[in-house]
Amino acid sequence: MDFAAKRELEITACKVRMGILEGVHSAKSGHPGGSLSATEIITYLYFKVLNIDPENPKMENRDRFVLSKGHAAPVLYSVLAQRGFFKPELMSTLRKPDSILQGHPDMKNIPGIDMSTGSLGQGISAAVGMALSAKHFGNDFKVYAVLGDGEIEEGQVWEAAMFAANKGLSNLTVFVDFNNLQIDGTIAEVNSPEPIDKKFEAFNWHTIIVEDGNDFDQIEAAVNEAKTIDKPVAIIAKTVKGKGVSYMENAVNWHGAAPNDELFEQAMAELKAKLEELQ
Secondary structure, X not given: OOHHHHHHHHHHHHHHHXXXXXXXXXXXXXXXXXXXXXXXXXXXXXXXXXXXXXXXXXXXXXXXXXXXXXXXXXXHHXXXXXXXXXXXXXXXXXXXXXXXXOOOOOOOOOOOOOOOXXXXXXXXXXHHHHHHHHHHHOOOOOEEEEEEOXXXXXXXXXXXXXXXXXXXXXXXXXXXXXXXXXXXXXXXXXXXXXXXXXXXXXXOOEEEXXXXXXXXXXXXXXXXXXXXXXXXXXXXXXOOOOOOOOOOOOOXXXXXXXXXXXXXXXXXXXXXXXXXXXX
């Protein structure tokens, strides 16, 4: 990726992070940690990969995206806002009773959402169904999904993985946001799914490990490799929970908590400084 293209993505990712913090702070609830860790992955998909049109969100042959770890809705909403599906100012209405931006993605009311998610494990099953439908009806759209590393402790994930490989769903690419933390602690403390790559390989998936899942060059290399593979692909991206906000990074207590006014101002000051540096 050339310098200018990467810099533009980094600027967008910084704005996405600011939207995440604005939404969670305004709502006084939400999930900032896993939203911040997945920012580069979802930003890259929406700005460089997905065949989509903000002016026509239901375009029939659009690529599909499923946020299987639906509690990370703030990052998806913020990316959609930056991509032009709705105004960024709407982020301040997150989780408000009269807002379309509820705590988990809602495909009925939010433009750009392809699947309502929140019950962990179910999103990948929906993504598999979309990919199967495309194969069955001869559509050429691709399906992408993002799962959490804690989420893949759910058995339903592996049923979906088995089915996807058995049906030869080469139009399906899944990212695992491997930030190593979930609501109750590290994944090792709760119920480790490692080795993640070997498990997907055992289900006949092609796997790619991204050592820095918050780096756009490494994400791009993985996506480009995935496009050459004739089977479902799992990209295991090692990320930092709370990435971009100093006091949230690698801190499990920010899995599902909102910053108070003082900490919000600190986070926004850090992100504004980063944005000024990038611009």
